[in-house]
Amino acid sequence: MKVSRRDLLLGTAGLTAGIFFTPVPWKVLDDVSIWTQNWPWIPQPARGPVTTKLASCTLCASGCALRVRMAAGYPVGISGNASHPLTKGALCPLGFAAHQLNWHPARLREVRHRGRTASWDEARAAFEKASAEGPIAVVDGRSGRAASTVLQSFADKHNGTYEVVLTAEERALSPYAQWVGVPVSALGYDLENARTIVSFGAPLLDGWGVPGRFTHLWSERAASASDPQLRLIQIEPAFSRTAAAAWHWVPTCQGTEALLAASLAKVLVEEHLVPAQGPLPPASLTEAAAQTGLTPTAIRDLAYSMVERRPTLVIGSDDNPAIAALNVLLGSLGTPGGIVKKPTTPSVTLQISAKNTPPRAVLLDSSVPWEYVPASGVEVFRFAAWDGGGNRADWLLPSPGFLEETTDLPTPPTSARAVYGIAPSLLTASAQLGTAADFLQQIDATLPTVEQTIHARCEAIFRSHRGSVCGEKSSPITGFESAVKFEEALRSGAVWLDESPAATPLKCALKTWPTNNPAHTTGNWANTWAPPVMPTLAAKLYRESSLRETPQRSQS
Amino acid sequence: MSARYGMVIDLDRCTGCGACMVACAVENNVPTSPVRATDRTGLTPMLVHQVSNGVEGAGHREVFVPVACMHCAHETPCVSVCPQQAVEVDKETGIVMQIPQRCLGCRYCMTACPYHARYFNWWDPSWPPGMEKTLNPGVATRMRGVVEKCNLCHARLHTAMEKAAAAGKKQIDMADYVPACVEACPTNAILFGDLANPDDPVSQAARSPEAFRLLARLGTEPKTYYKSRQAWVRALAERSPNGHVTEAQHV
Numbered sequence: 001m002k003v004s005r006r007d008l009l010l011g012t013a014g015l016t017a018g019i020f021f022t023p024v025p026w027k028v029l030d031d032v033s034i035w036t037q038n039w040p041w042i043p044q045p046a047r048g049p050v051t052t053k054l055a056s057c058t059l060c061a062s063g064c065a066l067r068v069r070m071a072a073g074y075p076v077g078i079s080g081n082a083s084h085p086l087t088k089g090a091l092c093p094l095g096f097a098a099h100q101l102n103w104h105p106a107r108l109r110e111v112r113h114r115g116r117t118a119s120w121d122e123a124r125a126a127f128e129k130a131s132a133e134g135p136i137a138v139v140d141g142r143s144g145r146a147a148s149t150v151l152q153s154f155a156d157k158h159n160g161t162y163e164v165v166l167t168a169e170e171r172a173l174s175p176y177a178q179w180v181g182v183p184v185s186a187l188g189y190d191l192e193n194a195r196t197i198v199s200f201g202a203p204l205l206d207g208w209g210v211p212g213r214f215t216h217l218w219s220e221r222a223a224s225a226s227d228p229q230l231r232l233i234q235i236e237p238a239f240s241r242t243a244a245a246a247w248h249w250v251p252t253c254q255g256t257e258a259l260l261a262a263s264l265a266k267v268l269v270e271e272h273l274v275p276a277q278g279p280l281p282p283a284s285l286t287e288a289a290a291q292t293g294l295t296p297t298a299i300r301d302l303a304y305s306m307v308e309r310r311p312t313l314v315i316g317s318d319d320n321p322a323i324a325a326l327n328v329l330l331g332s333l334g335t336p337g338g339i340v341k342k343p344t345t346p347s348v349t350l351q352i353s354a355k356n357t358p359p360r361a362v363l364l365d366s367s368v369p370w371e372y373v374p375a376s377g378v379e380v381f382r383f384a385a386w387d388g389g390g391n392r393a394d395w396l397l398p399s400p401g402f403l404e405e406t407t408d409l410p411t412p413p414t415s416a417r418a419v420y421g422i423a424p425s426l427l428t429a430s431a432q433l434g435t436a437a438d439f440l441q442q443i444d445a446t447l448p449t450v451e452q453t454i455h456a457r458c459e460a461i462f463r464s465h466r467g468s469v470c471g472e473k474s475s476p477i478t479g480f481e482s483a484v485k486f487e488e489a490l491r492s493g494a495v496w497l498d499e500s501p502a503a504t505p506l507k508c509a510l511k512t513w514p515t516n517n518p519a520h521t522t523g524n525w526a527n528t529w530a531p532p533v534m535p536t537l538a539a540k541l542y543r544e545s546s547l548r549e550t551p552q553r554s555q556s
Numbered sequence: 557m558s559a560r561y562g563m564v565i566d567l568d569r570c571t572g573c574g575a576c577m578v579a580c581a582v583e584n585n586v587p588t589s590p591v592r593a594t595d596r597t598g599l600t601p602m603l604v605h606q607v608s609n610g611v612e613g614a615g616h617r618e619v620f621v622p623v624a625c626m627h628c629a630h631e632t633p634c635v636s637v638c639p640q641q642a643v644e645v646d647k648e649t650g651i652v653m654q655i656p657q658r659c660l661g662c663r664y665c666m667t668a669c670p671y672h673a674r675y676f677n678w679w680d681p682s683w684p685p686g687m688e689k690t691l692n693p694g695v696a697t698r699m700r701g702v703v704e705k706c707n708l709c710h711a712r713l714h715t716a717m718e719k720a721a722a723a724g725k726k727q728i729d730m731a732d733y734v735p736a737c738v739e740a741c742p743t744n745a746i747l748f749g750d751l752a753n754p755d756d757p758v759s760q761a762a763r764s765p766e767a768f769r770l771l772a773r774l775g776t777e778p779k780t781y782y783k784s785r786q787a788w789v790r791a792l793a794e795r796s797p798n799g800h801v802t803e804a805q806h807v
Contacts, residue, residue: 030657033657033658034657036699039680039699041680042680042681042697042699043681043682043683043688043691043697044688044691044696044697045585045688045691045692045693045694045695045696045697046688046689046691046693047693048693050693050694069692071692071693072689072693074689074690075690076690076691076692076693077582077583077692078582079579079739079740080740080742090742090743091575091740091742092573092575092742093573093574093575093577093578094578096575096578096579096582096740097578097581097582099690100582100687100690102686103683103684103685103686103687103689103690104684105684205571205573206571206573211742212742215571215742215743216742216743218743219569219742219743219744219745223566223568223569223743223745224566224568224569224785226785239616239618241571241572241573242571244571244572244617244618244619244620245571249614249616250614251613251614535578536588536683536684536687537578537581537582537586537588538574538578540581540588540589540593540598541574541577541578541581541600542574543591543593543598544589544593544594544595544598544600544603545574545577545595545600545603545604545605546595546606547572547574547577547604547606548574
């Protein structure tokens, strides 16, 4: 049969028209669109069994309890663990994306010496040489851990010094520690029993202390009420997040906080709002009004608000003694709803050794914040998981990152009750990573190990028969058969909570109103809150929402 | 009986921490964006706006307004304009679903959405090397050229439905279905539940005299309610998010 040109054209046209009466084009379109969703270069989630494990956050000293969703051996999601007695399931925003930090572009994966790649052996040899030539200063950013014991032991045995970099919250407690004669770690804020909280710039709702603790308290007792059970008065020049949520915001001029505190104290005493005892400030209300930008009536009203609902707790953002002295005047030292002394965790002790000999070298633990600048002219060995500003260190030594290290969690600063937990390691750290404690132990094998110290602490707490264990449900410590079982519970995400301390009156040595106040204490915390290295996703979201300023280096 | 999932966000409880944004992005495998990305070109299925009353000095007040897809129930604007049927309203749940496989990338829906709650994937999704290991296996990644938005953590709804089916139940237990933003909120500012159930706490909160909806005058019946005891905040509800809110967020 001969096929003519006409037949060919007819056949082609018929086929073209007919194909639209079949599912073929629609199926092809569907397949193409699905195929284009799966380009090989587009990352796809790994498949694997999904499990949930309990862990603790180690990004700061708060030790917030986490529920970590794991898939194919990696963390894929984080939420808070509501059974934790302090955090009550709340986390700061960084915690939700913290599992991505291990793959952050700024992650340290190799030893670096002044910008070039080096080896652990070279670092160790350099440290041993420095140690032989002079004293070593060992600096810790989070004292009271088992690892801190190793650092401290090394300093003691090798004629060095052990120093602790205090957080802003701990610094705010340091005037009381000095007046009462106890270590800063023994003091805490009894937020739960306070009815009025006066904050001089402390970012109470923006990452202060244990983030979930005050947030939860504010949410239960202060939010959504025109006359709240808990009154939060925020004294701060800038309208911060805490000021936005406060019952009353008092805008003052920058640097006049000490003067305002003194004038408030004067009103409190002169108008017999507090018993006329304790230190009296040499302040003038007119002068204070002129400098703070408030009217004398506003200062007087503020003083009255402070005592309208007692107990009143004054919280400073730093170690300003005038602000701390207000608590002394208000009788909020050693009383419920004030600054309280808490019993220490058994076996957890801290001795800060201070020697005047200038060190030959400084070893900075990975917990030391990047803002800490060691003395010039000394060799700096800095442990860090992320490079937050490595040009300040001669040696950069890579440390385990998030969920890569087992560490214990002593009582966080500001807590009024002692707690103890163990943050388990859910990821295997690379062999190229090491902690400061391991590093020192390789140099001096006689030092106690972190694991030994954790065992000893669990044993001591178990033998004290004090407190309870908060896991999926709370149970008294006396319900555990042995210290081993107790330690197992802690390693699986439970937290030991000490009994509520009885109010211990604190004898205060402050006799005269403090005049050595710093020029200014409050700053715009909202803009300085971001750490040098943020989870990539959190940095992106804050950048795109303009909610916070993020550091340029975390942009990727 | 069909459910009508929705939220009530108490603005007096929101501290603007951004935990809801971060938890949402982690749950839904939202990728990183180039540094030049803005609040319109980046991907922020949940976006917290900062809004002020415009008063200077001690009378100054601010609230934070988390905005995600409102899951409009009536004449849903994005559904009616989509030429690809890539947006559907699930009759069983009331959730407005975005189906990326069908999306053509024309962005009509973004223009139609009065809340600016839809985002376009301008770039191929990417993560720093190795970070793809942390992707949520319950949610597929999307590609460049499609629109996406909040789907009320649909993967979590599926998990809850599977659990209910395994137990031989027809209805899910609401404790098993909590969107990531609701779970993350440290002040419990976001209530989530079934608006069709009059006994549900979210349904009761939505009937509070302090409750309101953004741009309610448009008649799209959004299923996200807000709540505030401050009158100036309630008065803002009828203003366009593209006007006052975006100006104020740079305060």
